Amino acid sequence: MSHYQEKFQLGSLLLPNNIFYAPMAGHTDCAFRRIASLFGPGLTFCEMVKIEAVVRRCPETLRMLEIEKGNHPIGAQICGSNPSIAAEAAKFVEGLGFDLIDLNCGCPVNKVTKDCSGSALLRDLPLLRKMISAIVCSVSIPVTMKVRSGWDEESICVLELVQMAEEHGISGITIHGRTRKQKYEGFSNPLHIAEGKKRAKKIPVFGNGDVRDAETARSLFEKTHCDGLMIARAALAMPWIVQEIRSDFLHTPFIPPDPLEILSLHFSHLEEYYPPEKLLYQMKRIACGYLKGMRGVKKLRTACNHSKTVEEMKRNIHFFKEQRDVQDVADD
Ligand SMILES: Cc1cc2nc3c(=O)[nH]c(=O)nc-3n(C[C@H](O)[C@H](O)[C@H](O)COP(=O)(O)O)c2cc1C
Numbered sequence: 370m371s372h373y374q375e376k377f378q379l380g381s382l383l384l385p386n387n388i389f390y391a392p393m394a395g396h397t398d399c400a401f402r403r404i405a406s407l408f409g410p411g412l413t414f415c416e417m418v419k420i421e422a423v424v425r426r427c428p429e430t431l432r433m434l435e436i437e438k439g440n441h442p443i444g445a446q447i448c449g450s451n452p453s454i455a456a457e458a459a460k461f462v463e464g465l466g467f468d469l470i471d472l473n474c475g476c477p478v479n480k481v482t483k484d485c486s487g488s489a490l491l492r493d494l495p496l497l498r499k500m501i502s503a504i505v506c507s508v509s510i511p512v513t514m515k516v517r518s519g520w521d522e523e524s525i526c527v528l529e530l531v532q533m534a535e536e537h538g539i540s541g542i543t544i545h546g547r548t549r550k551q552k553y554e555g556f557s558n559p560l561h562i563a564e565g566k567k568r569a570k571k572i573p574v575f576g577n578g579d580v581r582d583a584e585t586a587r588s589l590f591e592k593t594h595c596d597g598l599m600i601a602r603a604a605l606a607m608p609w610i611v612q613e614i615r616s617d618f619l620h621t622p623f624i625p626p627d628p629l630e631i632l633s634l635h636f637s638h639l640e641e642y643y644p645p646e647k648l649l650y651q652m653k654r655i656a657c658g659y660l661k662g663m664r665g666v667k668k669l670r671t672a673c674n675h676s677k678t679v680e681e682m683k684r685n686i687h688f689f690k691e692q693r694d695v696q697d698v699a700d701d
Contacts (some may be wrong), residue, residue: 371594372587373415373618374392378434379573380511380540381384382468384442386411387597388611390588390604391543391577392433392446392471392515394641396654398433400638404600405630410611411597412442415567417473421485427622436466446515448473450496452503455515463508469540474506474516474530477549491521501537511540515577515599515653518561521550527565543575543599562593575599582610605655606662623683629690645679652682 377387390397392414400502402413415433422430434478436443441455443465449455459470474497476487483489490497505512514534525546534542544565546557558580573596576589581603589598601608609626616623632655639651656673660666671687676682 371590371596373614374482374591375615377573377597379412379469379513379652382511384411385409386615387573387575388522388614389543389575389597389683390414390608391441391599391601391613392417392444392473393437393601393605394476394490395607396658398541398642399435399437399440399643400635400651401605401655402443403437403609403638404608408609408612410600410604412444413448414444415441415467415472417446417448417476418458418462420451420454423447423458423461424454425578430472432468433492434462434465444469444471445512446471446473448476448481448486450490450493450500452496452499455500456507458502458688459504459512460479460507460672462696463510467510469511469513470504470508471543472514474514475545475549477517477552478635482549488517490523491517491526491530491549494526494533497530498533498537500538501533505538512538513541513543514539515543515545517547517549518558519548521548525550526562527561528568529576531565531568534687535569539572540572541575541596542569545577547578558588559592562589562595566595567592573597577601580610583613583623586610586614587617603657603662619669627657629686629693630664632656633683635659636686640679648679649676649682650681652676656682656686666689 374387377384388410389412390410394417395478397416405413411471418430441639445462447458481487516530518527544562562576575597576593576595577599580586580598580600613623635655637661643651660670672685
């Protein structure tokens with residue numbers, strides 16, 4: 370039976386567990402990873418980077434690839450469609466100290482797919498084969514790939530992808546059970562993940578899509594027999610979700626942290642990382658994530674959205690927290 374597992378071997382890497390937090394462009398920055406590391410996911414990722422930007426040493430991209438000491442194990446996700454540039458980018462990324470490199474084969478946005486990158490690689494399997502061979506040959510750390518189940522329902526290619534991965538030295542594959550055509554709509558089909566897992570003889574398969582809590586995590590394990598999970602959106606609202614899944618597996622009670630405490634801590638990391646002119650936008654972005662996972666915060670959400678300064682934003686959170694704590698005492 371597949372389930373949460375402590376100590377998980379992925380290629381040459383020994384990871385603390387098999388619940389990973391997915392790469393998310395615009396979200397999995399250094400501040401997020403600091404927060405995530407408090408809760409111990411098996412693996413976290415930087416934001417996806419374009420291979421061309423890596424080889425050009427684009428300053429913004431290099432900043433995305435900064436790793437902090439306590440942030441291991443950490444993966445870099447690269448995106449592109451030119452095998453020789455991919456090999457060069459992978460080599461450079463390895464030199465930065467990453468533990469693993471993942472190839473993005475799932476990004477659905479036109480800006481990415483128009484040059485055959487991201488999910489468009491699912492429509493050109495010979496090119497994908499060249500990409501993974503080039504990357505695997507250029508580095509000695511494990512290389513993984515994150516795929517969607519196909520371009521559309523008529524072209525599901527999970528079996529080919531798993532076989533190709535195994536033939537070309539890929540150490541693990543994450544399957545998001547949506548097609549490119551679905552983007553983020555509808556639901557992630559566990560059958561596609563189950564098919565991939567059934568086909569895999571040598572490498573682990575990670576299930577991705579619509580895991581929101583311990584129950585949906587258990588269900589995905591049960592339906593697919595996958596070797597581990599990759600969680601994206603729920604980790605933005607509840608960076609402690611790996612602990613909820615762990616407690617469920619160990620049958621120990623789970624007491625979630627106070628989201629507003631974690632949000633305040635996350636704010637302080639953002640302040641270190643972003644210049645003042647970008648801070649308010651970043652705070653609103655993460656507040657939106659945390660508040661999504663909470664009840665009774667409609668007014669706070671509106672107040673945060675309308676905040677005009679960083680101070681106002683912090684005041685709103687602080688005020689809500691104080692009110693809530695007084696209410697809690699009164700309820701006692
Ligand atoms: C805002 C956002 C950004 C994302 N960026 C990436 C990315 O850079 N690379 C990637 O492989 N997937 C990316 N994804 C997809 C997620 O990693 C994941 O496959 C998808 O959201 C389904 O998982 P979930 O239901 O746990 O969110 C992104 C998703 C979201 C919502």
